[in-house]
Amino acid sequence: MTNPLLSDWDTPFQIAPFDQISDDDFAPALDQALADHKIQISAIAENPEPPTFANVIEALETPSQGLDQTLSVFFTVAGADSNPARQALQRDFSPKLAAHFSEITANKTLFTRVQAVWDQRGTLDLTDEQQRVLMLTHRSFIRGGAALTGNDDTRMQEIKGRLATLGTEFTQNLLADERDWFMALSESDLEGLPQFVVDAARAAGTDKDVGGPVITLSRSLITPFLQFSSRRDLRETAYNAWAARGANGGKTDNRAIAAEILTLRQERAQLLGYDSFADYKLETEMAKTPSAVEQLLMDVWGPAKTQADRDAQVLTEMMHADGINGELEPWDWRYYAEKRRKAEHDLDEAELKPYLQLDRMIEACFACANRLFGLEFAPLDVSLYHADCRAWEVTRHGEHVAVFIGDYFARGSKRSGAWCSAMRQQAKFPQPQTPVVINVCNFAKGEPALLSYDDARTLFHEFGHALHQMLSNVIYESISGTSVARDFVELPSQLYEHWLEVPEVLREFATHAVTGAPMPQDMLDKVLGASTFDMGFQTVEYVASALVDLAFHRGPAPDDPMLKQAQVLGEIGMPHAITMRHATPHFAHVFAGDGYSSGYYSYMWSEVMDADAFSAFEEAGGPFDAERAQALENNILSTGGSRDPADLYVAFRGRLPGVQALLKGRGLVA
Incomplete structure (x- = not known):
């Protein structure tokens, strides 16, 4: 056959x-x-x-x-949708593919x-x-090493193959830790949890074949548990399990793998004549140099840490008022920040969440794309790889543009996080082909599925990547869609998040799951007013991760990455109650492959542009200004990697941006 x-x-x-x-x-x-x-x-x-x-x-x-x-x-x-057979195949395929493509460049x-x-x-x-x-x-x-000869050429091919194997092992170890750990809850352990968290915990228990609610290491479940559980002991247990992913000892421990990856990357860079892997990696990005990256991150770190330190003092006082002495701990921050948000903004996520139905937020993504770019979305009845997946045909003026697939729910077979990929990219050579684009997320299941505000932002973010793929209009596949510099690729995705915060979008699509009523105006005002709430925490945990990534790759490879991580965090004065968003043993962005290695900063580099780019709409006719939307499509979304990204941005905006728009957008300056 x-x-x-x-x-x-x-x-x-x-x-x-x-x-x-x-x-x-x-x-x-x-x-x-x-x-x-x-x-x-x-x-x-x-x-x-x-x-x-x-x-x-x-x-x-x-x-x-x-x-x-x-x-x-x-x-x-x-x-x-992984399984043991696919994991075994991935371990076999990684070195094969690395060797195959190395042979081409060699x-x-x-x-x-x-x-x-x-x-x-x-x-x-x-x-x-x-x-x-x-x-x-x-x-x-x-x-890729094509100009290398002799032993250097041979060694380069060995390094590429070994790095491919290590990246796969890192990913599978992390998936195993996330899949295998769960914390069963008794009915009394549910104290303080809103119904949507209880429902998600019960659904997770059913998925684990456990006769009751459980907390897993899915971000969409553990984060609200840390926000709402009044049981400090359970929060500590759950947080420590989350923080320990990839560092539990035994066969799934990633620390030695991370050390070997860093050593091999440094050797690879030196074979090609670079002082460090960061110098090699950043040469092709907008940032160009490690110094430029450090400058951006430190420009943001100072204001962010100042705000986080202020917030920590307030949260500590709240904790002490509850009769808990001692320091604010990482498993306390989200809990007291949520209480503070409710007190200061009168915004209760348990009351907000019924207005953020997954299906309605998908409709909002589609509606914004229609108003901005004229795209239409019609459901497709096709066979996909999992029953949770859905597909739509994307058209414009009656002509086929793309197929869009959404896979939104968390499950044990899915790696954590959210991502966009193209099963087929747009191209016109050697014959025209339209893209097939997938958004994968890890939202908690429910009837109906309800999102947190951060979940809704993730949905819009990944759909921004999808638009970059769907609206691509180039000749050659190698420069199609998201085939751009790493610190430019997040611009379309982060820019699209802004449309979630457009009041008229929320008024139309944020409707109550039971009553169907639109979000009340006072709640809408609170949501938008709280958009920069706890931004010190969010910025500190991100920038710390980016600075550690840069330090790992900027000089000689550290013998012990965990010691290097601790050194960097000590030098920048990392607040006690905040940890890196992605600590080394589970920093998949950096160690699962080369994609974001020495490049985790790129989200913030892109945010400098996305804050400035949305201002262009606000300065024109508003968020749906037709002229700005056309300029965005013509100069960024349709062009892929066909031109230098700095030239593309200047063509759209007329100039390059500064960091002030970002700081203002995050509420870190007056």
Whole structure:
């Protein structure tokens, strides 16, 4: 029988036929796809014709259908619906794929042809987009080690393979710790918890096959538990389990893995002639240098820490008033911050949450995209990889634009966090193809599913990434959609969060789950008035993580990353009751792969732009100003990586932004 992963997909919009694919199909499909791709690459390298943009660069841009289909399906289910078989396959695939793609950049014959096209670029009649693709292709070969020879070349390939294996182990260890831990609750342990948390805990207990409510390490469950539980002992137990992910000893401990990853990254950078991995990694980003990143982070750290210290004093006094002496601890902060928010803003999340129904917030995402960009969303009845998934066809003026898939609920088989990926990216070469885009989140199930305000912000954030993919309009897939600098990729996602805070959006879509009534005006005013509440805490936990990431990669690799982490936090004066958002053993952004390594700062770099970019709408005709929306699509959402990101932003805004808009938006300056 023909392997469905290697076949043409006769399905609506060529969506993967998940109902025809089994785990047994992945390994043989990958082996065949890799073999076919090697033949394709060899034909490009050994082509007897003189090297040209068409027979080298465009040939490399020509998709390998079997490989693309196999990897898109596999990595979708490996992240969002894992099982032991898929975890074993991932451990096997990671070094195979690393070796395969390393062989391509290490192919001296192929690189000679790439270099020849690069050397004659001034005489070629290339479009701006073609020149960009040529530059990026040449640069990727150089940075991949194509110019290395002898032992250095061999060692580079070994490092890449080992890093791929370690990243997979880090991810699977973290998933195991998050999946296996839970805390069973008696009825008396539910004291102080609003009904939505109780319902989520009972649903989690059913998922764990436990006869009662449980707290798991899903962020959408543990965070509200820490906010509302009056049982300080249980909060401490839950918090410590959350903080200890990846550092529990035994086979799932990630500390030694993190140390080896840092050592290998430093060696990789030095083989390529860089002083540090941070110098290597940041060269291609907007920031360019570690110094520029540190400057941004420290410009924000000072005001954020000052605010957090003030807040800590208030929360400590509240705790002492409850008869609890001693220092405010990390498991106390969210609890007393929630009590303070209710007292100062009269905003009770238990009362707010029924107005933030998942389905209504999805409608809000769609409605904003319609008003801004003319997109329409119609449900699709197609087979997907899990019963929780939903799909929509995206059209504009009656023409097909994309398929959008949403996978919103937490489950034990899904890694933590939220992300956007494309099972197929937009491109026009060698023939037009439209994107298939997925948003994956970890919201608590319920009937109906209710979101916290942070959950709703996450929904809008990931949909902003999806818009970047769906509205892409470039020729070549390698620069399509979110294929941009890491510190630019978060601009569309963080910018889209602002539309959640547009009053008319909340008035229309924040309706009560039982009564259907719109959010009362006084509650709406409180929600918007509290938008910068506890921002000292949120900023400190984030910036601390970014500074530790930068320090890990800026100099020699630390022998003990945990000691280095403690040193950095000590130097910046980390408040006692706040911890890093992502401590080293569970810092998947940095250690699950190279994506955000030396780049966790990029959320804040992008936030500098998103705060300024939304101001452009406010300065014009308002949040739905048609001219600004068109400029956003033309210069950022549709352009992918076809131009330098700084040039794209200036084309949209007329200038580059400063940090003041960010500080003002976070309420950290008057």
